[in-house]
Amino acid sequence: MEEIDVLVVGAGPAGTTVAHRLAVGGHQVVVVEEHPRVGYPVQCAGLVSQRALDLAGTTSVVRATVRGATVFGPSLGSVHFKAPEPRAFVIDRGGLDVALADRAARAGAEFRTSVRFDGRGTSEGGRTVVRLTGPENTRSEVSVRLVIGADGVSSAVARAFRLRRPVEILPAFEAEIPRSPGDPDTVEVYLGRKFSPGLFGWWIPDGSGGARVGVAVDADGTSARAYFDHLLEYLARRFGKPLGSPTALLVSGIPIGTVPxxxxxxxxxxxxxxxxxxxxxxxxxxxGMRCAEIAAAVAHDALGRGDLSATRLADYDRAWRAEFGEEFHRALYLRRVFQRLDDTDLDRLIAALQGSELAATIVAFGDIDFPTHVARQLLRQSPSLVRLLPKALGAWVSSGSFRTPQLDFGGRK
Ligand SMILES: Cc1cc2nc3c(=O)[nH]c(=O)nc-3n(C[C@H](O)[C@H](O)[C@H](O)COP(=O)(O)OP(=O)(O)OC[C@H]3O[C@@H](n4cnc5c(N)ncnc54)[C@H](O)[C@@H]3O)c2cc1C
Structure with missing residues (x-):
């Protein structure tokens, strides 16, 4: 049976980042990707921060820069803000995955496309037998020291190793629209039950005259596609001209909530x-890319010691949570508050945000990677915002500590 030190399952940004780091560290790394072409089909809007580009080590995939955003409430009141400098980048997402895979391959990682991880067999002597299915349904088994599941929202690796899945997976639908009559460096966000209950709808100019339009919604029995169609109809009315037929349709899911x-x-x-x-x-x-770097550092150390036990690998869990745990915790808390707001509350929220001082705060503190910082700053600055929200939130905002309060959320409104 073939023996592999590190098997990375999935050639998205997380998988190719961990593969690159481990290959640089001198380890034997094989990446399996179920699709025939790395990076395709694209399942993403491709809006990233400078930090993501820094981790990727390339700007060649940037297609447009974003300086501002307009957020629409359910009754179409809006709040707009714009920074003097670029705050986010619209990228060629397929191109990013290819660039990251090239980087990993140049460092020595081996890529096998059209190969799917299908489950695990026995684990013995520090090795796990893994089942793979290749082109034309060829089945094989390999013996692996470390399996890294970078296989996305439906992770077969997580299921095979009985690791719990996120509580919520939001259905998402996105497509490319050939014409984008709006401001080319401003993204639009649509809130409210009629547009996108549970998260939001988006309109992202793509830098070549079109836009990426999508929705991510609560699984409420209505398909994400139906919400998408509704958003598109509204946009065509708003711009007063046909926007062309959507292409590159994608259906996917967004995992929300940390796993234990x-x-x-x-x-x-x-x-x-x-x-x-x-x-x-x-x-x-x-x-995902930053946590993949952390995973690689812990895996490098564990492989060197010859100890790939759960006890040794727990350093990874601790390290990534030290970096992101608090932000995710606060963001989940704010998300729960957001989910309790009905359309009238959301309209009031937008109205409360309409003021030049608050727009200036958003520009000063806005950070797409750490959004709770600006949220807290806004809530501190505007008592009318806090009045719209549960009492416990007010306590959190005025406390010196950045920990979120305990809230009994009960049922949703
Ligand atoms: C509609 C939509 C829009 C989004 N927009 C943005 C955005 O603008 N900005 C942003 O930062 N994030 C966005 N995201 C989220 C972002 O796409 C993901 O967080 C990111 O792709 C995760 O990277 P990953 O490497 O973990 O997984 P993925 O990119 O999902 O890669 C997983 C890879 O594993 C492969 N795979 C799966 N199962 C197997 C298997 N059994 N065997 C072998 N290979 C397998 C898949 O084919 C895939 O290539 C969006 C998500 C959606 C759904």
Whole structure:
């Protein structure tokens, strides 16, 4: 049976980042990707921060810069803000995955496409037998020291190793629209039950005259596609002209909420597989790549010691939570508050945000990777905002501590 030191399952940004780091560290790394082409089909809007580009080590995938945002409430009141400098970047997401895979391959990682992880067999003597299915349904088994599940939201690796899945997976639908008559460096966000209950709808100019339009919603029995169609109809009315037929349709899911454990004996999860996703936006490229770097550092050490036990790999869980745990915790808390707001509350929230001082605060503190900082700052500055929200939130905002209060959320409104 073939023996492999590190098997990375999935060639998205998290998998290719961990593969690159471990290959640089001199380890034998094999990446399996179920699709024939790394990076395709694209399942992402591709809006990232400078931090993500820094981790990727390339700007060649940038297609447009974003300086501002307009957030629409359910009755279409809006709040707009714009920074003098770029705050986010619209990237060629397929191109990013390819660039990251090239980097890992150049460092020595081996890529096998059209190969799917299908489950695990026995674990013995510090090795796990893994079942793979290759082109034309060829089945094989390999013996692996460390399996890294970077296989996205439906992670087969997490299921095979009995690691718990995130509590919520939000259905998402996105497409590319050929015409984008709006401001080319401003993204639009649509809140409210009619547009996108549970998260939001988005309109992101793509830098070549079109836009990426999508929704992520609560699983409430109505399909994400129906909400998408509704948003598109509204946008065509708003711009007063046809926007062209949507292409590159994608249906996917966004994991929300951290999972209790992202490692086990001989296994680690990274990226969406580990629900390392920002709970207020669903963005996971930066967080997944950064956590993949942390995973690689811990794996490098564990491989060197010849100890891939859950006890040793627990350092990974501790380290990534030290960096993101508090932000995710606060963001989840704010998300729960947000979910309790009905459309009237959301309209009031937008109205309360309409003021030049608050717009200036958003510009000064806005950070797509750490959105709770600006949220807290806004709540501190505007008592009318706090009055709209539960009492416990007010206590949190005025306290010196940045820990979130305990709240009994009960049922949703
Ligand atoms: C509609 C939508 C829009 C989004 N927009 C943004 C955005 O603008 N900005 C942002 O930061 N994030 C965004 N995200 C989230 C972002 O796409 C993910 O967080 C990110 O792709 C996670 O990277 P990953 O490497 O963990 O997983 P993925 O990118 O999902 O990669 C997983 C890879 O594993 C492969 N795979 C799966 N199962 C197997 C298997 N059994 N065997 C072999 N291979 C397998 C898949 O084919 C895939 O290539 C969006 C998500 C959605 C759904």
């Amino acid at each position: 454990q992202t490692h086990g004996d001989g296994v680690m999860l990274v990226g969406d597989a580990a629900a390392q996703v920002k709970p207020l936006s669903g963005g996971g490229i930066f967080t």
